[in-house]
Structure formats: structure tokens, C-alpha cells
Amino acid sequence: MSVLPTTIYKVRIVCRTFNQARYIEDTMNGFCIQETKFPFVAIIIDDASTDGEPEIISQYLENHFDMVHAQYDENDDAKRIAAVHKDNPNCHFLVILLKYNFYSINKAQYPLYKGWYENVPYIAMCEGDDYWTDPNKLQKQVDFLDSHLDYSMVCCRAKMFSMRHNTFRKKDNSCRHGDGNLNPKEVIRRGGYYIPTCSMLYRSNVPGKDYPDYCKKCPVGDYPLQMWLTMKGIVYYFDSPMAVYRVDNPSAWSGKKDALKCYSEKELDAFRRQVDMLKGFAKDFPNYAKPCLRRAEFFINSKFRSCYAKDPENQKILEYFKEDIKQFGVLGWIDKRMRLCGNKHLLTLYYGTAFKWLFRNYLDLFW
Numbered sequence: 001m002s003v004l005p006t007t008i009y010k011v012r013i014v015c016r017t018f019n020q021a022r023y024i025e026d027t028m029n030g031f032c033i034q035e036t037k038f039p040f041v042a043i044i045i046d047d048a049s050t051d052g053e054p055e056i057i058s059q060y061l062e063n064h065f066d067m068v069h070a071q072y073d074e075n076d077d078a079k080r081i082a083a084v085h086k087d088n089p090n091c092h093f094l095v096i097l098l099k100y101n102f103y104s105i106n107k108a109q110y111p112l113y114k115g116w117y118e119n120v121p122y123i124a125m126c127e128g129d130d131y132w133t134d135p136n137k138l139q140k141q142v143d144f145l146d147s148h149l150d151y152s153m154v155c156c157r158a159k160m161f162s163m164r165h166n167t168f169r170k171k172d173n174s175c176r177h178g179d180g181n182l183n184p185k186e187v188i189r190r191g192g193y194y195i196p197t198c199s200m201l202y203r204s205n206v207p208g209k210d211y212p213d214y215c216k217k218c219p220v221g222d223y224p225l226q227m228w229l230t231m232k233g234i235v236y237y238f239d240s241p242m243a244v245y246r247v248d249n250p251s252a253w254s255g256k257k258d259a260l261k262c263y264s265e266k267e268l269d270a271f272r273r274q275v276d277m278l279k280g281f282a283k284d285f286p287n288y289a290k291p292c293l294r295r296a297e298f299f300i301n302s303k304f305r306s307c308y309a310k311d312p313e314n315q316k317i318l319e320y321f322k323e324d325i326k327q328f329g330v331l332g333w334i335d336k337r338m339r340l341c342g343n344k345h346l347l348t349l350y351y352g353t354a355f356k357w358l359f360r361n362y363l364d365l366f367w
Contacts (some may be wrong), residue, residue: 003071003080003094006115010038011138011201012120014043017128018103021053023246028060030132030243032091032324036139041092041120043113043126048101053128065093078112084264124205126220126243130198133159134242141201144236152233153202153226155195156242164248184227188281188291191226194246206232219270224277231285268320273293275324277301297328340352 013031017024031042046054061067063084070083078098085091096112115317122142126132134140141154158168200222206229215224228236249333278296300321318325 003082004071005041005118006071006082007039007092008043009092009116009120010142011035011040011124012116012123012128012204013040013042014045014122015042015126016109017049017053017126019046019049019051019053020058020128021051021127023131023352024053024056025060026131026244027126027128028057028093030126031093032064032085032088033135034088034091034132035135036090036142038142039090040124040138041094041116043094043096043116043298045083045096045109045113045320046098047103047109048098051190054097056096059091061234062094062100080112083290100351115146117204118328121204122201124201126198129246130158130196132198132238132243137242138201139215140238140242145201145203148234148236149252150234151236151310152206153200154236154238155199155201156238157240158196158199158243158245159241161244161246162248169247178239180237180239182230182237184230184288187230188288188295189225189233191223196243197222198243198245200226203233208232210354212280212284214273214277217273218277219273222321223274224281227281268317271299271303272320275321279324293328296324300324301330 066086070081070305078096081095083093094116100144101108144154145151162169218224234298275296278292282292
């Protein structure tokens with residue numbers, strides 16, 4: 001049986017997950033509690049997890065969805081299951097269990113759910129370790145975009161759960177005080193971290209065919225998408241917590257790197273593509289070139305802070321970002337602080353505490 005949509009959806013939720021068995025049930029619960037006047041579909045793609053996550057997802061379907069009338073199909077790439085929630089008829093799931101890891105071989109997942117994208121006006125996103133807490137999140141966000149046609153995206157405040165300390169942080173993930181519009185400079189400065197993926201809902205037609213290659217090649221998909229959406233429309237922010245964003249999870253992006261040799265060639269290439277993305281925006285949108293280039297400069301600085309202080313003779317990262325270092329003057333900026341501190345351990349302390357604290361709490365001082 002071919003798995004095809006059984007209705008016309010108002011929202012499609014994209015949830016890509018890998019080895020997040022401990023969290024995926026919270027994520028799926030957040031989808032199922034949504035109270036809407038319209039049908040929506042949550043597309044959950046498990047990229048061949050090895051921690052038992054596929055079994056947890058399958059069992060969740062058995063417990064909460066009408067499996068008697070579910071659709072199934074399977075091939076050499078994946079097993080697909082489409083079903084409707086037993087108690088929430090507006091909640092539909094399309095579960096795609098990949099049989100091998102697509103990410104490791106740069107294989108596109110999109111063809112497996114292409115048919116579920118047609119004629120769906122809105123897209124919401126939520127990764128497999130985050131989750132929604134407000135049952136009215138989708139309805140609130142859709143109602144706003146339905147009545148404000150010049151807006152391209154809405155987002156909301158999220159509570160931050162520290163996985164390292166296993167507790168909620170005292171300060172929520174908020175990028176402004178009170179409901180209101182976010183101007184492009186705020187999105188450039190605060191996008192990605194302060195606008196978590198799980199808070200977003202946007203118009204499916206806005207990225208469009210002119211979505212640039214430097215955005216597509218960027219390894220972090222949410223930040224360039226947020227920037228593009230704010231260039232193409234207005235972004236509205238709800239200052240009420242509707243989701244939980246898990247942080248302090250060691251990974252290629254958030255894990256701490258104690259020395260330059262910790263960065264692999266693959267990671268360095270990913271870092272470079274992020275810088276190229278910001279430079280691309282600066283070129284295509286000259287009115288916002290300054291904040292884009294400053295963001296790129298800060299990004300390069302962040303790669304230097306501790307590793308350059310501990311091993312200033314190592315030229316690997318200097319050569320890799322040679323063009324950008326020359327353009328932004330990053331090396332001279334660091335050398336001055338090395339001379340000021342006189343000791344590489346003091347420099348590490350300087351960057352690891354004072355600068356990080358200032359940047360998090362007084363971001364606007366740097367722009």
C-alpha cells in the first residue's frame with residue numbers, strides 16, 4: 001500500500017531525530033496535545049537511530065494511534081507509517097523509519113515525504129529533543145499569520161532545560177520583552193539560539209525557488225532560514241513560553257572544544273560554510289551587511305578563543321579561515337588581548353568567563 005495523505009492539512013510539522021530515545025516521547029506528546037480547528041500532520045523522520053528510538057516511536061503509535069486504519073509501506077530505504085490519533089482526530093502522524101543513516105552519506109530525506117508537502121500553507125519545526133508545552137501553540141500562531149498576510153514567520157519564548165545540570169534554567173530563552181515584531185537586525189543577532197527551532201511557524205511558500213545556495217549549504221538550517229524569512233516579510237514574537245528547548249547537549253555545535261586539534265576537517269568545513277552564509281547575506285542585503293559581518297566576525301572569534309591561547313603555534317585554523325581573518329582583522333584582535341593579558345591562561349579565563357557573560361547578558365553592547 002502506498003502511503004498518501006488522507007486529507008488537506010493546514011500545518012506540517014517537520015521533526016528529524018537521531019539517537020534521542022530519551023526525549024522523543026516528550027516531543028510526540030507535544031504534537032498530540034495540540035488543540036486545533038484544522039488538521040495537521042507531524043512528519044517524524046528517524047535517521048536509523050541505534051539507541052532504541054525506532055522501537056519507542058513504533059510503540060507510541062501502537063498505544064496512541066488508530067493502527068487498524070493506518071497506512072504502511074516499505075522499501076530498501078525506509079519503512080513508512082501514516083496514522084491518525086485515537087483521541088485527537090486533527091492530529092496525524094507520518095513516521096519514517098530509515099534503514100540506514102542518510103545524514104552520513106548526504107542523502108536527501110525529502111523524496112520520502114514529498115507528497116505530504118503539497119498544498120500545506122504552514123510549516124512548524126521541532127527537533128527530537130525539544131517539545132511543545134502549550135496545547136494552543138499551533139492555533140495561536142496560525143491565527144496570527146492568517147490575519148496578517150505581510151508576516152512571514154511567528155516564533156515564541158521557550159523555557160531552557162539544561163541537560164548537563166538536569167534542570168530548567170532560571171532565565172527563559174527570550175529575545176525581547178513583550179509581544180511584538182522582530183526587526184532583521186534582532187534576528188541576525190539573536191537567531192538560532194534565541195529563536196529556537198521548536199518555536200517557529202512560517203509560510204511554506206516564503207523560502208521559494210530563490211532560496212540561495214549559501215543557505216542550503218549551511219549545516220545549521222534554522223538560522224539562515226530565520227534570516228531569509230525576516231528579509232522576505234515581518235517576524236512576530238510571542239513572549240509567552242510555549243515550548244522547551246534543551247541546551248548544554250554536547251555536539252558538534254554546542255560541545256566545548258578545549259584545543260584546536262579537537263576540530264575535525266568536517267567540523268571546520270561546517271564552520272566555514274556558516275561564515276560563507278553570513279557573507280552571502282551581507283552581499284545580497286547591503287542594508288544589513290554590518291550586523292551580518294559582525295556576526296561572522298564573532299563566529300570566527302569564538303573558534304579562536306581557547307584553542308588559539310593554548311596553542312598559538314598551531315596554524316590549522318588560521319590557514320582555514322585565512323581570507324576571513326584578513327577581512328575581519330580577527331588575528332590582530334586576538335593578538336592585542338594576548339599582549340594585554342601576557343599569559344595564555346589569563347586569556348583563556350578572560351574569554352571563558354567575562355566575554356561569554358557579557359555577550360549573553362548585554363548583547364546589544366556589541367552592535
